[in-house]
Amino acid sequence: MPEQSKYKFTPVLGWSVSRYDIFKRCKRQYYYQYYGKYDRDISQSKINFLKYLTSVPLEIGNVVHDVIAVLLNRLKKTQEQLDVEKFMDFSRRECEKQIEKKKFFETYYRLKEKILITDLYPKVETCLKSFLSSSWKSWVFSEGLKNSDKWIIEPGDFGETRVNGLKAYLKVDFLFPKDSKLVVLDWKTGKKDSDKHENQLVGYVYYAMMKFGFYPHADKVDAYIIYLGEEYDEIKAAINEYDVSRFEDKAMEETEAMYAYCKDVEQNIPLDKTEFKMTDNMNICRFCNYRELCGRD
Numbered sequence: 001m002p003e004q005s006k007y008k009f010t011p012v013l014g015w016s017v018s019r020y021d022i023f024k025r026c027k028r029q030y031y032y033q034y035y036g037k038y039d040r041d042i043s044q045s046k047i048n049f050l051k052y053l054t055s056v057p058l059e060i061g062n063v064v065h066d067v068i069a070v071l072l073n074r075l076k077k078t079q080e081q082l083d084v085e086k087f088m089d090f091s092r093r094e095c096e097k098q099i100e101k102k103k104f105f106e107t108y109y110r111l112k113e114k115i116l117i118t119d120l121y122p123k124v125e126t127c128l129k130s131f132l133s134s135s136w137k138s139w140v141f142s143e144g145l146k147n148s149d150k151w152i153i154e155p156g157d158f159g160e161t162r163v164n165g166l167k168a169y170l171k172v173d174f175l176f177p178k179d180s181k182l183v184v185l186d187w188k189t190g191k192k193d194s195d196k197h198e199n200q201l202v203g204y205v206y207y208a209m210m211k212f213g214f215y216p217h218a219d220k221v222d223a224y225i226i227y228l229g230e231e232y233d234e235i236k237a238a239i240n241e242y243d244v245s246r247f248e249d250k251a252m253e254e255t256e257a258m259y260a261y262c263k264d265v266e267q268n269i270p271l272d273k274t275e276f277k278m279t280d281n282m283n284i285c286r287f288c289n290y291r292e293l294c295g296r297d
Contacts, residue, residue, distance in 0.1 A: 003254045007160055009168075011268045014160065014167035015255045017200055023258055029215050030261075032290045038270055040292060041157035047060045050289045051275045055105040056119050057100050063120065064127045065173060068187060069093045069109065069154045070112055072174065075141065082141075084132065092127055095120040105228065105289060117196035127189050134232060136185060138226075144176060151176045152211065163251045166208045170207035182208045184223040194235055201237045209244070216243050 013019070013034070023030045032039070036047035050125045054062070064087040067090065071082070099115050106112040112119075159171035167180075174185040188197060201223040208223075209215040218239050225232040238255055259265045261275065270276075278294050279285065285296040 006157065012167060012266055013258055013268045014169050014243040015163065015251050016169040017203060020254045020258065024287065026279035028183045028278040028294060029288050029290055030208055031270065031273055032293065035270040039273060053105045053108055053289045054102045056115065057190060059102065060120055060123045061123050063091065063094050063098060064189050065154065065187055067094055067128060068131060072151065072153045076146065076151060079145060087129065088125060091124055092121050093123055121227065125228055130228040130232045135227065147177045159207050161207050164250055166252060167254050168251055170209055172204045175208050182212055182221045184208055184221060186225050188227045192227055194225065198237045201225065202239055202243050205239050206244055206247055216241050216244055270287065
């Protein structure tokens with residue numbers, strides 16, 4: 001059976017790739033990212049300011065994902081011919097808007113004096129043109145429109161689901177039916193890392209199966225990593241039921257590891273900050289929003 005569209009809210013933490021990546025990378029960074037409101041030494045406003053610092057690479061990815069999502073949602077309402085010039089102008093204005101309203105890691109930590117449109121837009125433009133020239137864009141704009149009512153585009157609930165009863169978030173970029181299968185497309189705007197990205201796709205396949213009632217038949221879902229850039233590339237991940245089973249085990253193990261840093265799991269209340277040790281890897285600190293709080297600025 002397809003999963004329910006909404007889950008009742010509970011404060012218990014939810015597993016996600018990004019959450020566990022931070023947990024694994026540095027426990028202190030994890031504390032500030034998810035439990036800053038419990039800190040007795042540093043103001044909430046300071047922690048929140050640092051939490052929401054963005055960066056040039058991150059914002060390039062955000063704009064590309066957001067603009068593609070806008071385009072796909074527009075397609076669900078109208079099949080009017082796409083004006084590419086207006087589309088690219090819209091993406092440029094989105095870059096300008098983000099530069100104006102967001103605070104950047106690079107300027108806050110004095111790596112750059114100012115963020116300019118030339119820091120974002122050329123890469124954004126390249127990625128979007130790469131998408132527009134892809135075979136997937138052509139298919140979506142033609143045959144794919146027949147089932148546009150079943151498209152899932154960056155779900156607003158962050159892809160909330162359950163993995164063996166545990167809360168998890170698996171936010172797909174684009175999920176849609178094609179012939180007798182489902183297709184997951186995952187846009188990438190940075191460096192290729194096929195091993196890491198294929199591992200992420202297993203989770204998205206899991207979400208797709210749960211959402212449409214195909215669990216545990218991974219062969220019913222085709223999943224692709226789409227590298228957008230000067231050299232467009234796509235990788236179809238070969239995911240089977242064994243991969244799905246391993247994913248379930250992994251998500252449960254990692255959830256339990258994060259639970260171990262809660263003194264109250266059900267209310268998601270953390271242990272004392274001192275239990276969240278700082279990493280010894282200074283290379284991680286170089287790119288951490290919270291580095292000044294640890295005296296590593």
